[in-house]
Amino acid sequence: MSKVRTGAVALVTAAALAALAACGNSEPEAGKPAASDGPRVLKLWHYESADGAMGKAWAEAIKQFEASHPGVRVQFEEKAFEQIRQSAGMILNSDEAPDVMEYNKGNATAGLLSQQGLLTDLTPEVAKRGWDKLLSPSLQTTAKYDDRGIMGAGKWFGIPNYAxxxxxxxxxxxxxxxxxxxxxxxxxxxxxxxxxxxxxxxxxxxxxxxxxxxxxxxxxxxxxxxxxxxxxxxxxxxxxxxxxxxxxxxxxxxxxxxxxxxxxxxxxxxxxxxxxxxxxxxxxxxxxxxxxxxxxxxxxxxxxxxxxxxxxxxxxxxxSSGNIWVVPENAKNKDLAYDFIDITMKKEIQNLLGNSGGVPVAADPAAITDPKSKELIENFTKLSSGDGLAxxxxxxxxxxxxxxxxxxxxxxxxxxxxxxxxxxxxxxxxxxxxxxxx
The missing domain is CATH 3.40.190.10 (Periplasmic binding protein-like II)
Structure with missing residues (x-):
């Protein structure tokens, strides 16, 4: 990794966790909606600053998700990059795991967690939703991990939506x-x-x-x-x-x-x-x-x-590809997590990301109008087309x-x-x- 991640760290209090856990009458199966009289909650973590390209794009994705999912509320928590890097294994191995979160890609991070059984195999959803059609082979490298946790082959454990x-x-x-x-x-x-x-x-x-x-x-x-x-x-x-x-x-x-x-x-x-x-x-x-x-x-x-x-x-x-969306194995609302990831791959969100200073993976090139953003994306294209991502x-x-x-x-x-x-x-x-x- 890869990179700077800033912003206030939102801490989940024990009381809030207890309230969330109490939404249902019994412990739900992983990935299944909890029985509840209140709204379902998608628990989302990422570490992008609100003023950054990804932060802007994902804020819009949250709005679109809530608009298209009546009765569902997004509980977003902005984390520090170092906080997630240092404690991800412990958190994901507990009932405090989010439903979807941004995580660093590579053998030492996503690969290690996939090997430990802490991440959901996304391969069926990739085929179902066509995410593989939106990502070039070089960008897919960091999404797949084998049984040893080595990137580049095997099952899909993450989805990158920027580079x-x-x-x-x-x-x-x-x-x-x-x-x-x-x-x-x-x-x-x-x-x-x-x-x-x-x-x-x-x-x-x-x-x-x-x-x-x-x-x-x-x-x-x-x-x-x-x-x-x-x-x-x-x-x-x-x-x-x-x-x-x-x-x-x-x-x-x-x-x-x-x-x-x-x-x-x-x-x-x-x-x-x-x-x-x-x-x-x-x-x-x-x-x-x-x-x-x-x-x-x-x-x-x-x-x-x-x-x-x-x-x-x-x-x-x-x-490389950007950091990846992962769905913890202990996530309680996997279906909602998949829907949110899908929204971040929409052209509208990708175009916003590109015009805000990010490097989108599935944008409409003609929709990127900001001059500085064009320069950024053109340099990336020069690198990636020349097999230059190391x-x-x-x-x-x-x-x-x-x-x-x-x-x-x-x-x-x-x-x-x-x-x-x-x-x-x-x-x-x-x-x-x-x-x-x-």
Missing amino acids: EYVMVYYNKDLFTKHKVEVPKTFDEFTAAMDTFVEAGVTPLAVGGAEYPAQQIFYQLALSKAQRPWVDSFQLYKGKVDFRGPEFTYAAETMADWVKKGYIAKDSAAIKAEDMGVSFMGGKYPIVVTGSWWYGRFASEIKDFEWGSFLWPGNTMSAG FYPDWPAPGYYDVLVAGVQNLINGSRTPAQVLDEIAAPYEENLADIGG
Whole structure:
């Protein structure tokens, strides 16, 4: 993963849970409506900000769902990305599980929960509702998991309804002020950062305490990688050499970027939200992060012009389908969950998502009229059509997100050498590979 997720965390009180549980006279079967004199309730969790593209689209989907389901109320709770990431297994293994929720895709997250029997097999609904016809093969990769929890094949355990990728955002005003052109090659990219450093400006806003810094690390590795290397690392289709040219270049270059002043040492303690806010505040000329920030930047940046471009020189970038809708095995209203997912796949909702700064998967291209949104989607199309989506570095193994956060923090603050960091991130990966019989 993949990404920044903000917003207030709505906590369910014990009293509220008790009231919900008391709606019926007896415990309903999973997925069956509870006997009740009151309205049925669809319990929905996601972690998109209200001002973001997905937040806007899903708010409209909730309205349409309630309008088309008289007597049903949506109980929406906005969660923090980190909250769900850290506690999903425990929550879904309890009677507090929602009916449908947004969850991170990949072996370490959705794959692990599917292997543990905590997610509903959606394969029959996919065939019934034609969701597979709306999703390209590359976008289906993160929706399917085999018996080992490895993505790309097997049963459907999630439905993505948007796509995402990592790019370079830049402050056009600061580029103009310092006479910096938009770089087209990697050498031009580093030369641009040199120009900012010489002017006393730290080029990159970086969040080392969460996902953003490890995505820069992965982009550097991808600059030396080909598709077979990605398939080996992500899908266990071959042996990965952590001392090979890909990861070695990434570790050594990232450490060098700190020494050159491209990345501030104190960014090791910065969270993703603070990174994004600092860029929106005009403090940094560049931030490397995902398309999930696009809508928020469009809504909140008022004091300068900004743009984006693909990481110069790379044929591949971190990216994939977006996070997926999953239906917990313990969900009490699975039929309603399927209906809600179906609404989020409607062209009307997909078009709204696209015009709000998101990357839709089933929109009408002619309906996307916002210029910035068109640029965003065109760059994604360029990546995806060229087989350029390389997933995210924390996906391969359970707990690998924290391993990479710690490793890249050590590169930024200089507490470990690049070689030591590579050994640190290799060990958990290889242990997981051995556990699954690889």
